[in-house]
Amino acid sequence: MKLEIQPIEHLKPRIEDETQLVFGKQFSDRMFVMDYQRGQGWHSARIQPYQPFVLDPAAMVLHYAQEIFEGMKAFRRPDGQIALFRPLDNMHRFNRSAERMCMPEIDAEFMLESIKELVRLEADWVPHTEGTSLYIRPAMIASEPMLGVRPADEYLCYVIVCPVGAYYKGGLAPVKIWMSDHYVRAAHGGTGEVKTGGNYAASLYAARQAAEQGYDQVLWLDAEEKRFIEEVGSMNVCFVLDGRLVTSPLSGTILDGITRRSILTLAQEQGLEIEERALAVDEIFAAADDGRLTEAFGVGTAVVVSPIGQLTYKDRTAKIGDGQTTGPWTQKFYDTLTGIQYGRLPDTHGWVELL
Ligand SMILES: *Cc1c(COP(=O)(O)O)cnc(C)c1O
Numbered sequence: 338m339k340l341e342i343q344p345i346e347h348l349k350p351r352i353e354d355e356t357q358l359v360f361g362k363q364f365s366d367r368m369f370v371m372d373y374q375r376g377q378g379w380h381s382a383r384i385q386p387y388q389p390f391v392l393d394p395a396a397m398v399l400h401y402a403q404e405i406f407e408g409m410k411a412f413r414r415p416d417g418q419i420a421l422f423r424p425l426d427n428m429h430r431f432n433r434s435a436e437r438m439c440m441p442e443i444d445a446e447f448m449l450e451s452i453k454e455l456v457r458l459e460a461d462w463v464p465h466t467e468g469t470s471l472y473i474r475p476a477m478i479a480s481e482p483m484l485g486v487r488p489a490d491e492y493l494c495y496v497i498v499c500p501v502g503a504y505y506k507g508g509l510a511p512v513k514i515w516m517s518d519h520y521v522r523a524a525h526g527g528t529g530e531v532k533t534g535g536n537y538a539a540s541l542y543a544a545r546q547a548a549e550q551g552y553d554q555v556l557w558l559d560a561e562e563k564r565f566i567e568e569v570g571s572m573n574v575c576f577v578l579d580g581r582l583v584t585s586p587l588s589g590t591i592l593d594g595i596t597r598r599s600i601l602t603l604a605q606e607q608g609l610e611i612e613e614r615a616l617a618v619d620e621i622f623a624a625a626d627d628g629r630l631t632e633a634f635g636v637g638t639a640v641v642v643s644p645i646g647q648l649t650y651k652d653r654t655a656k657i658g659d660g661q662t663t664g665p666w667t668q669k670f671y672d673t674l675t676g677i678q679y680g681r682l683p684d685t686h687g688w689v690e691l692l
Contacts, residue, residue, distance in 0.1 A: 511646025
């Protein structure tokens, strides 16, 4: 397929002060779009001016949520080069999500080349300050106007990008986590391992309850027993317990995070034994009580690594360390991953793709 680059007339004003960037609010001048019709396949791939879509009110995505997305970042390095982090992994995950949601797969290599071209054209939108990046949001939606419940015959696949500020301005700051004993995110056989908007819509109610009680995020427990740790918001979650890195297994209900995967590799390399296993809430509280739970942190593209200061379940709260300080492993993973992304550390795994 050929990628058409359309001319652009008006450029938007930029936010000059990179400390004022708000995540997901300001988008660049251009976007990537391609169309799909059953029988014809993907076609009309183009980079065009960023603009609203015209969607029929009956478009199936608006009624039955047939939608998937991805999240990745482009980093500006001190030498001016722009780097992507394991971008082909995102493309493959996009296709796994598409399969589960009965949507057409994309050509992973072509899609990645198109994303690279978009970022090249929008290079001025990649911010310069340490810790900032250009967030890349690929998405696919069912655009066919039709109210019957079945997989659509028409889709739009598109990519938009937005500059994001440094997530942590004054160093890593531990968050307060709430575990719901009632609401669940995903059950076996459901769509927990799919990056689809519906999972997020279903999570908002519990997230609002958590926020009203002063917590930053919800940690989801398994749907069957509400006993085992799953993941947090848009992050996988890791614990340093008895001197080992413990994280939930990929059993179909959590997202197969690329940051999670990378942290597991780095942990092994740095001599921290890893355990991908079911971890019960009781075990967390017991280990916190006798000092064996030394660190807890969320991992995902948006935050990289987010230290957890305390965990609350019903009327029990476990403090991790003193609740205020970022643990040494947490800090090390943050420094190592961002080091590789921004080119301060060598990329020994072939994770980085320069534009
Ligand atoms: C995207 C996402 C993650 C993190 O995945 P990364 O590839 O590391 O960014 C974790 N959990 C959920 C629910 C997600 O949507």
